[in-house]
Amino acid sequence: MIIAVTPYELLTDQHIQRLNMIEPQIDGVLLRTPMTQLSLIEWLHALLQDEFPKSKVIIHTDITLAKRMGIQRLHFKEGDKQAFHLKETHPSYSVSMSVHHVESIIKAREHQLDFGLFGHVFPSASKQGKPPRTNAEVCAALSEQFPLIAIGGIDQHTVTQVNPKFIGMACIRSAFNIPIQVFDEMVQKWKMNKER
Template identity: 25%
Template sequence: MELHVITDGKQTIESLTEKILMIHREVDFIHIREKQKSAAEIMEIVTKLREKGVPTDKLIVNDRLDVALLQGLSRVHLPGSSFSIQEVKHYQPTIRIGRSVHSIEEAKKSEQDGADYLLYGHIFSTHSKEGLEPRGIDELKKICRSVSIPVIAIGGMTAETIKLIPDKVHGVAVMSSVMGSDDPLQAVKHLKKSRVKEEGEDENGL
């Protein structure tokens, strides 16, 4: 199961870069999701990470297609309100696109439009979605059954809740439990360890 870490928009460039450098070898993908930062600042972040040896294949820029293309990244994540997947694929057919979805209808349409993976949530209660009902495991299973492309679960992922994610879900995305930690490397290792099961155990299938 893939582990995606999403930045939380609360760090300085220096702090953000430092934390990513600590964890990048332990995770599959890092999403640069910095809505409050300018394109120039996001460019600076990606440049620093690349100069420090973070593989470009691990970096996914959220929404800023311009930055992704200028940096030669192979992936971009587009929120539902962002660019048309079809339009981006028309001009950049090789770029891999993720899309945030919140329903089966959105998931199916995104797949039809050419999305390469989906980010679905929030699965569990989370402070960032306070007051909103979590969608839960059953809805996550329905989403996974409705499409053939990978689904990444997000929302309220902790060392405890991650154990409840069905084994056939392609991956999970975490934000505050890693980026808000004083020791992000230990937080990542704790998350990964919590997913380890006894051989043959498969209680959370779809």
Template identity: 30%
Template structure:
């Protein structure tokens, strides 16, 4: 099975900086989540246009929270968080939109599937500076979620090339990474290292 690798934007990089990295690594990445809470809808649209002009396929772009922007720009989907509109409402408004839901428990995962989510993101698995102050959830519940839903599940949080093998062993569809790639000195080298480990090489 070819596992997927998603990259989550940091909320700290400029549109230009993120675009430079994304255009360099997109061939090896299945999804880019624009998780930019401070950007307006207009700024998100401009970033998506710019990514597309730099060769990043629209279907690889996932817009956090804003189903309207994702739908209007024909991106690969939306990623809904706790604070977002309910998945069932988004589904009703934009029936063709791929909806990802961020979940933090088995109950939330099953609820999101019922509401029409097309994929789930569960975390954080390991402790990570990207989620300070919240204890990591580990792999046990991740495995339970994979067993109890029929939609693809992604794992996030503290995932490195060193632990990717045990994460994939739970049966997840893929992993999502923020700092391990976007904060690496050489993001392309980092992506290739993740890919190597995901294929069980090296």
């Protein structure tokens, strides 16, 4: 599973163009943005009018927005109880959560969430000054028998080092800032890594 995560900025037509270019390679896009709900709705309408599949859109936290737009995939911050309640009341929804500690992974599993984003697995520009997860931390997380997607510092150079026990990877900079051909090569490397 490949998840693109939008950079934390106002989304524009350029983001729409990029998402349509990488859409065949990704399984979802997580909309992480400081935009107001109204602005995000307008942007989403433009994205969907450009024939980006609604089934690949993942809303961050805003349940009201997701319901208004008919989107059934949501992602939440670590420990956000809204995620647990949403999954309990709407079991058909795909509900994921950022999980950076084993305790959080266990809670997510107990509440039957669909998957977690775990990281950061490599040094990351968005986590400057913070060391990445150790190999021991990664192994402990993956031992919990809960679907995890790796995030943080994954690019065309590090992708082959991602533990293949992750069910997928999530990319921010790589999804939006590298040439399409390089992105495609990175995805192919990930698929080969999973097949080992």
